[in-house]
Amino acid sequence: MSAPRDAERVAVIGSGSIGVAFAIVFARAGFRVALHDPVPDARARAEAELAERLALLAEAGLLPEPPAAVAARVRSSSALEDAVAGCALVQECAPEQRELKREIFGRIAAAAPPDAVLASSSSAIPPSELAADLAEEAAARLVVGHPGNPPYLLPVVELVPSPRTGAAAVARARALYERAGLRVVELRREVEGFVFNRLQGALLREAYCLVRDGVVDVAGVDEIVRSGLGRRWSVIGPFETSDLNVRGGIAAHAERMGDAYARMGAERGQQDPWTPDLVAEVAAQRRAILPLERWDERVRWRDRRLTALAAVWDGAAVDGGAA
Numbered sequence: 255m256s257a258p259r260d261a262e263r264v265a266v267i268g269s270g271s272i273g274v275a276f277a278i279v280f281a282r283a284g285f286r287v288a289l290h291d292p293v294p295d296a297r298a299r300a301e302a303e304l305a306e307r308l309a310l311l312a313e314a315g316l317l318p319e320p321p322a323a324v325a326a327r328v329r330s331s332s333a334l335e336d337a338v339a340g341c342a343l344v345q346e347c348a349p350e351q352r353e354l355k356r357e358i359f360g361r362i363a364a365a366a367p368p369d370a371v372l373a374s375s376s377s378a379i380p381p382s383e384l385a386a387d388l389a390e391e392a393a394a395r396l397v398v399g400h401p402g403n404p405p406y407l408l409p410v411v412e413l414v415p416s417p418r419t420g421a422a423a424v425a426r427a428r429a430l431y432e433r434a435g436l437r438v439v440e441l442r443r444e445v446e447g448f449v450f451n452r453l454q455g456a457l458l459r460e461a462y463c464l465v466r467d468g469v470v471d472v473a474g475v476d477e478i479v480r481s482g483l484g485r486r487w488s489v490i491g492p493f494e495t496s497d498l499n500v501r502g503g504i505a506a507h508a509e510r511m512g513d514a515y516a517r518m519g520a521e522r523g524q525q526d527p528w529t530p531d532l533v534a535e536v537a538a539q540r541r542a543i544l545p546l547e548r549w550d551e552r553v554r555w556r557d558r559r560l561t562a563l564a565a566v567w568d569g570a571a572v573d574g575g576a577a
């Protein structure tokens with residue numbers, strides 16, 4: 255890991271599990287972090303959690319400097335207005351309650367610098383609803399920056415604009431998140447559940463149906479995901495998986511498997527076949543990422559990555575043995 259860059263300030267509002275985790279992400283990358291939480295015992299709890307999580311990262315060699323040096327860049331702030339003063343980005347991490355978050359954003363907008371990015375960690379509240387009470391210039395800077403949990407170990411954030419968000423704020427949010435070491439996926443528009451939870455939801459809906467129908471039990475579903483789909487997905491996503499599973503790439507995969515997947519969807523009342531136009535669009539995007547001439551080379555790369563994972567998970571006992 256590279257050494258931390260010059261300090262820039264961010265504010266994290268709410269120091270529960272996501273707030274502390276974001277404080278780690280930003281402080282680890284060299285940002286100065288002001289952490290605010292109005293609940294009386296929150297400060298002591300957050301400090302203890304911060305120290306514990308930083309120690310774990312240091313033990314694994316994932317910190318560029320001693321834990322105390324990272325923790326020293328995080329200060330607790332008892333007033334929200336004090337926390338957000340002078341910051342480049344506010345990451346709101348309060349409880350998932352629409353009205354509460356709206357009220358908090360009203361206070362943030364009044365106290366933060368006029369060019370600060372106003373970001374919410376919300377899992378499911380669309381940014382247009384969070385910005386509903388804000389004046390245009392503040393609404394133009396509000397985005398959802400939805401992390402995986404915990405973001406210091408899952409380095410992706412989906413960046414969701416509302417129809418009122420300006421392109422400049424999206425670009426600035428992207429730059430700050432990237433500087434903090436996160437990989438940014440920009441959504442073109444807000445949609446319920448964003449992308450992370452829609453994908454998770456699709457799998458979970460089918461898992462529930464399979465258990466309900468007596469096809470498999472709960473442990474069986476989890477085993478298929480953790481030892482099969484999930485392990486592969488930690489190397490490549492579902493589109494690349496399909497692309498690399500069939501010689502000829504994803505167009506050949508769709509030709510071979512499209513009807514079967516359409517029947518499975520129809521069985522669940524879903525009528526979203528992969529039309530020729532849609533397959534052509536997906537295939538064109540994949541070919542732009544990976545020309546077919548490099549397909550064999552990429553399959554070997556995938557297998558090397560899976561081999562490295564297998565060496566960690568199936569090789570020497572990890573964390574006291576197999577879970």
Ligand SMILES: NC(=O)c1ccc[n+]([C@@H]2O[C@H](COP(=O)([O-])OP(=O)(O)OC[C@H]3O[C@@H](n4cnc5c(N)ncnc54)[C@H](O)[C@@H]3O)[C@@H](O)[C@H]2O)c1
Nearest residue numbers: 267268269270271272273293347348349350375376377403
């Ligand atoms: N936990 C997850 O897996 C996860 C993943 C992604 C996003 N999120 C989102 O992150 C946000 C925070 O989730 P969490 O899991 O950290 O919740 P949490 O309950 O662990 O933490 C919420 C914190 O907010 C504090 N708080 C209460 N009132 C407040 C106020 N008025 N102003 C500021 N802070 C206040 C609480 O004291 C608490 O420390 C939610 O919007 C959630 O949907 C959670």
